[in-house]
Amino acid sequence: MPELPEVETIRRSLEPLVVGRTVARLELRTPRLRVPLGEELRRGVEGRCITGSGRRGKYLWFVLEDGRGWFFHMGMSGRLRFVEGADAGEGVHDHLIARFAGGDALVFHDPRRFGLSIVDDPATSKLLADMGPEPLDEVAFDxxxxxxxxxxxxxxxxxxxxxxxxxxxxxxxxxxxxxxxxxxxxxxxxxxxxxxxxxxxxxxxxxxxxxxxxxxxxxxxxxxxxxxxxxxxxxxxxxxxxxxxxxxxxxxxxxxxxxxxxxxxxxxxxxx
Ligand SMILES: [Zn+2]
Known part of the structure; x- marks a missing residue:
């Protein structure tokens, strides 16, 4: 299972590739991972530009132009990868494909399906509410x-x-x-x-x-x-x-x- 260093590595590798890009179309190829993937997720993401990224614990999110966060948790086996060009996401475990305006895609691949993708407000999200301090926070974690x-x-x-x-x-x-x-x-x-x-x-x-x-x-x-x-x-x-x-x-x-x-x-x- 990806832990903080792996999730932070994913975030850092993707941020320069996706910030400034607009999600033209979100393809959902499975009805559910840890929570259902559906219209709410599609409405939250489609047509919006990614303006930044964040991470807390094992959650990462892309900041959308409306200030909300497009959250991911990798679960046991999740993998998020950037694919150049239009031929992304034909694999059997590629459950979510975000196609960017102008080509390229972000693909969420998760054989064991314990992963998560939702849109929520990072400031108030229940996902982060009970979480302890970050291990590199020298003030809170001493x-x-x-x-x-x-x-x-x-x-x-x-x-x-x-x-x-x-x-x-x-x-x-x-x-x-x-x-x-x-x-x-x-x-x-x-x-x-x-x-x-x-x-x-x-x-x-x-x-x-x-x-x-x-x-x-x-x-x-x-x-x-x-x-x-x-x-x-x-x-x-x-x-x-x-x-x-x-x-x-x-x-x-x-x-x-x-x-x-x-x-x-x-x-x-x-x-x-
Ligand atoms: Zn020893």
């Missing part, structure tokens, strides 16, 4: 903020960091990497985190997310950006999907444990 959750929950620290209401945009890949750099095991209860652990997690979060954006995301499974290019951060993963391979710090074999139904990779020596 060690005191994270430490306060020690009194609110006994859940595992990994579950807490995966919760979009606590911090936005993190998923299984990046939380594994963050906990490795923090020296904290994924199953550690939040109540057993020291203030120092919380500070380490916040610092590691900023480091991992900034570095992953810089390397244009992780191309595990089939992630590609808006122009079909792979990311490069998968080559820098320290623990994710490395079960049995040597730790990059101490050479101990990386272990895997299931937390919240997701595989969690950690070093039994470096993480406590």
């Amino acid at each position: 060690s005191d903020y994270l430490a306060a959750f020690r009194r609110r929950t006994t859940r595992a620290v990994k579950d807490v960091l995966m919760d979009q209401r606590v911090v936005a945009g993190l998923g299984n890949i990046y939380v594994n990497e963050i906990l490795f750099l923090s020296g904290v095991r994924p199953r550690r209860s939040m109540v057993r985190m020291t203030l120092r652990d919380c500070a380490a997690v916040v610092v590691a979060t900023r480091e991992v997310i900034a570095e992953a954006i810089e390397h244009r995301g992780s191309s595990i499974s089939d992630f590609l950006d808006g122009i079909g290019q792979r990311g490069g951060y998968q080559w820098r993963h320290r623990v994710y999907d490395r079960e049995g391979q040597p730790c990059t710090t101490c050479r101990a074999p990386i272990k895997v444990v299931v937390v919240g139904q997701r595989s969690s990779f950690y070093c039994p020596r470096c993480q406590r």
